[in-house]
Amino acid sequence: xxxxxxxxxxxxxxxxxxxxxxxxxxxxxxxxxxxxxxxxxxxxxxxxxxxxxxxxxxxxxxxxxxxxxxxxxxxxxxxxxxxxxxxxxxxxxxxxxxxxxxxxxxxxxxxxxxxxxxxxxxxxxxxxxxxxxxxxxxxxxxxxxxxxxxxxxxxxxxxxxxxxxxxxxxxxxxxxxxxxxxxxxxxxxxxxxxxxxxxxxxxxxxxxxxxxxxxxxxxxxxxxxxxxxxxxxxxxxxxxxxxxxxxxxxxxxxxxxxxxxxxxxxxxxxxxxxxxxxxxxxxxxxxxxxxxxxxxxxxxxxxxxxxxxxxxxxxxxxxxxxxxxxxxxxxxxxxxxxxxxxxxxxxxxxxxxxxxxxxxxxxxxxxxxxxxxxxxxxx
Amino acid sequence: xxxxxxxxxxxxxxxxxxxxxxxxxxxxxxxxxxxxxxxxxxxxxxxxxxxxxxxxxxxxxxxxxxxxxxx
Numbered sequence: 001x002x003x004x005x006x007x008x009x010x011x012x013x014x015x016x017x018x019x020x021x022x023x024x025x026x027x028x029x030x031x032x033x034x035x036x037x038x039x040x041x042x043x044x045x046x047x048x049x050x051x052x053x054x055x056x057x058x059x060x061x062x063x064x065x066x067x068x069x070x071x072x073x074x075x076x077x078x079x080x081x082x083x084x085x086x087x088x089x090x091x092x093x094x095x096x097x098x099x100x101x102x103x104x105x106x107x108x109x110x111x112x113x114x115x116x117x118x119x120x121x122x123x124x125x126x127x128x129x130x131x132x133x134x135x136x137x138x139x140x141x142x143x144x145x146x147x148x149x150x151x152x153x154x155x156x157x158x159x160x161x162x163x164x165x166x167x168x169x170x171x172x173x174x175x176x177x178x179x180x181x182x183x184x185x186x187x188x189x190x191x192x193x194x195x196x197x198x199x200x201x202x203x204x205x206x207x208x209x210x211x212x213x214x215x216x217x218x219x220x221x222x223x224x225x226x227x228x229x230x231x232x233x234x235x236x237x238x239x240x241x242x243x244x245x246x247x248x249x250x251x252x253x254x255x256x257x258x259x260x261x262x263x264x265x266x267x268x269x270x271x272x273x274x275x276x277x278x279x280x281x282x283x284x285x286x287x288x289x290x291x292x293x294x295x296x297x298x299x300x301x302x303x304x305x306x307x308x309x310x311x312x313x314x315x316x317x318x319x320x321x322x323x324x325x326x327x328x329x330x331x332x333x334x335x336x337x338x339x340x341x342x343x344x345x346x347x348x349x350x351x352x353x354x355x356x357x358x359x360x361x362x363x364x365x366x367x368x369x370x371x372x373x374x375x376x377x378x379x
Numbered sequence: 380x381x382x383x384x385x386x387x388x389x390x391x392x393x394x395x396x397x398x399x400x401x402x403x404x405x406x407x408x409x410x411x412x413x414x415x416x417x418x419x420x421x422x423x424x425x426x427x428x429x430x431x432x433x434x435x436x437x438x439x440x441x442x443x444x445x446x447x448x449x450x
Binding site: 167168171172173174175176177178179180181182192195196198199200201202203206288289290325326331332333335336338339342343346 | 431
């Protein structure tokens with residue numbers, strides 16, 4: 001590599017990292033507890049335990065689930081009915097002040113999926129894990145915050161790529177993994193930066209880039225609404241939200257008959273962002289680790305229970321859905337979460353050492369300049 | 380190993396061989412855990428754990444080389 005090219009890559013690496021480092025440190029630190037959110041949620045809040053299903057026993061009728069849950073939320077409206085991915089004995093009801101209100105401030109109600117009994121109303125809008133999640137996704141700044149973090153993620157990817165390029169000249173005289181512990185602090189930290197950077201490249205690129213994709217989730221949803229959902233709904237667009245809706249149990253049954261190999265994951269009620277103003281959208285998923293991430297909506301007219309349409313989600317939604325597990329690391333049990341945490345900590349060290357290297361080198365250059373100036377006789 | 384051997388300049392292949400292998404192992408781990416459960420998960424996290432183990436091994440290994448290494 002020519003000296004000029006090297007200098008240019010070095011400039012890209014320095015500045016792409018410096019701009020995003022603070023935010024990436026925030027993301028890595030807040031991401032650490034989020035890896036274990038399932039375990040920490042259980043630890044930090046007292047849930048009323050759900051009954052344990054006897055194998056083969058029928059699940060509670062969804063109309064009972066909704067009636068019992070909504071009895072505890074007078075004056076509020078059901079927006080989503082969600083089966084708990086982690087606990088098949090629990091159904092979440094997500095309620096809002098109006099059927100078509102934005103869903104980001106929704107309250108959650110837990111209902112027993114076997115007996116249909118009300119369990120509790122966990123508070124997902126405050127507490128330690130909520131603060132971690134908000135700092136991690138949008139820094140309490142909504143969509144602009146999300147998109148900004150996505151931009152930082154793109155800079156981070158540029159920093160990684162330029163880091164790989166600079167790794168070569170840095171390692172010309174060293175074996176892989178050399179940590180020169182007997183040399184100056186600067187060299188020791190450079191070696192550490194290179195070693196941890198080199199072993200984490202692929203993981204950090206995957207987690208970084210899937211994180212960037214996740215920041216576009218709101219936009220992907222909007223695109224899907226305009227693109228596929230509008231076509232599926234067809235002439236039913238802009239109808240008023242029906243006052244009286246057919247049984248959700250019956251609607252779900254119809255949806256299951258349309259896609260008999262899939263199981264329902266959540267139901268969007270009329271008026272929410274995931275459906276029209278007149279349809280239940282029942283989102284079903286497959287049962288293998290891969291297909292369980294891929295959803296397909298079935299639209300059922302909430303006024304008469306008739307089937308309207310079902311289509312596989314377009315590629316851009318599928319990409320988003322598949323990028324989620326790769327970002328969260330929640331698809332291989334506890335051992336994978338621990339590896340995820342170790343790699344996250346390694347990334348924190350790479351980021352921290354990167355800042356240290358920049359500061360230390362600057363200080364050294366300035367000191368050298370001062371010495372050089374002092375040696376020039378005053379005129 | 381003798382000192383002169385250590386001083387020779389590494390080729391790009393020398394430099395990137397191990398990081399590239401670790402990259403392939405990581406990518407395989409990430410994907411394998413995604414396509415299945417049980418054994419797939421175990422293979423997945425084990426593969427993704429390899430870069431962690433290698434890094435730890437190099438971090439904890441004492442620096443036995445003598446003298447100043449050429450920079």
